[in-house]
Amino acid sequence: MEKKLQGQIAIITGASSGIGAGVAKSLAVAGATVVINHPVAATKPAADAVLAEIITAGGTGISYQCDVSKEDEVVKMFSDVVAQFGTVDILVNNAGLQRDSPFTEMTLEQWNFVIGVNLTGQFLCAREAIKEFLRRGVVAERSSAAGKIICMSSVHEVIPWAGHANYAASKGGIMLMMKSIAQEFAPKKIRINSICPGAIQTPINKAAWDTPQALQSLLTLIPYQRIGQPDDIGKAAVWLASDDSDYITGASIFIDGGMTLYPGFSTNG
Ligand code: BGC
16 A cells, blocks of 8 residues: 555554544554554553554554643653654544534533643644644655644534533534635645534444434434444544645545435435
8 A cells, every 4th residue: 555644754643543543543554654643541551552553463663652732741742752753744633522512501611621732732732733833844755734633523513412512512613714824824734624423333432322322313324324433434544644635725525425415204204
């Protein structure tokens, strides 16, 4: 297989499980050296297990603990990675979580926690990545771009989600942050796009697929009639990080089996 990201350094936030782990594996297969970010000491074993799998498969990388909602930790992660590897070429702004609640019962803590990781975390990491991309500039042998950022958004950047107002607000926020910085930094040859996954089979949405009844009900929302896999996202991430997508910036790319196609309208309306 052609290694389209050979020699490039990629930080993937929230890569100890779920979509982040899948993306880290895909980028590593494509030749990138991957920084498998995870948030706390308790997630280190899982991050190290992802790293071990990558190394066994012939890839390279490290695991790195940093809570993306904390400014000092994010600044340190970028300076440590630049000190160790020389630069950063790709940021996958993936770390995200849910703290669901009926709106009138949602605590400020639940609101702030989700916004802090999902939205502020993406802001902090994008800011530090862009500073490094601007410092280094384009190095033609690595990529036509000075850097690439992939923001992990969701179908819920456009689909309202009752009972998940904090999460949907964070994803709607990611959409316009991503487009605003894509506009700001395109002249500097920095490409910034979002992937908007639908239902991907990971721990975050286990309740939606772990019984046949739950899965059956989920499939009524997915015209393509299967749940997504982390690899569906990983393949798109490799493409968005590579020069194959060199003319694409500011795009929200939905990978959702048609979830955003208003499936309720397929038989009436
Ligand atoms: C959420 C999942 C959900 C999916 C589709 C994702 O952004 O994290 O829990 O299954 O959207 O609704």
